[in-house]
Amino acid sequence: MLRIGLTGGIGSGKSTVAGLLAARGAVVVDADRIAREVVEPGTPGLAQVVEAFGDGVLTADGALDRAALAAVVFSDPAARARLDGIVHPLVRARTAELVAAAPEGAVLVNDVPLLVETGQAGSYDLVLVVEADPEIRVRRLVGRGMSEEDARARIAAQASDEQRRAVADVVLDNSGSSEQLAGQVAGFWAEHVAPVAG
Ligand code: ADP
Numbered sequence: 001m002l003r004i005g006l007t008g009g010i011g012s013g014k015s016t017v018a019g020l021l022a023a024r025g026a027v028v029v030d031a032d033r034i035a036r037e038v039v040e041p042g043t044p045g046l047a048q049v050v051e052a053f054g055d056g057v058l059t060a061d062g063a064l065d066r067a068a069l070a071a072v073v074f075s076d077p078a079a080r081a082r083l084d085g086i087v088h089p090l091v092r093a094r095t096a097e098l099v100a101a102a103p104e105g106a107v108l109v110n111d112v113p114l115l116v117e118t119g120q121a122g123s124y125d126l127v128l129v130v131e132a133d134p135e136i137r138v139r140r141l142v143g144r145g146m147s148e149e150d151a152r153a154r155i156a157a158q159a160s161d162e163q164r165r166a167v168a169d170v171v172l173d174n175s176g177s178s179e180q181l182a183g184q185v186a187g188f189w190a191e192h193v194a195p196v197a198g
Pocket of ligand 1: 008009010011012013014015016017140141143144174175176177178179181
């Protein structure tokens, strides 16, 4: 099995790259999706979050109220650490399950937006970073329905391009067209995946 850690700042094009890799046969494990699944209604994860932060972090229909929870942990590092202490082990366990279930010889792509911020670069055979000019990322995020202010704040809160580049084995530049990105993914596959995955 080849384990690829895929990361990049918000709006860089990670999900797009994950989709292109999946189309070539990679098994994609999406960290954000797992982080949502482990606190869905009825999960032990959600019960632990409510025990730690109270009913105020639930919506009227009993789902996690992400905005309320974000407000609680935003300016309180201890609360943030407590939340991470609940969610991160659950995400790790679920990720390990999905990795174990992947077929022998699979090309496994773990899409981890905060790979650098959470110090996980060492967990992969290869770290693939997607980059794009910050102004282009803002434009694409606004195109996806985010406010410009929110887009800029989120970009500023994440690791920098330099920090991501420092752990990257391969960097894809997604400041150009979708076709150019697809060409780079094809080149990445031919150079780094096909020779080891057959
Ligand atoms: P991320 O997962 O890193 O946040 P996405 O893959 O969701 O980024 O890309 C952000 C937005 O930009 C999406 O709406 C996506 O369709 C669009 N996008 C990605 N790459 C390109 C590109 N090369 N040209 C134009 N739009 C793009």
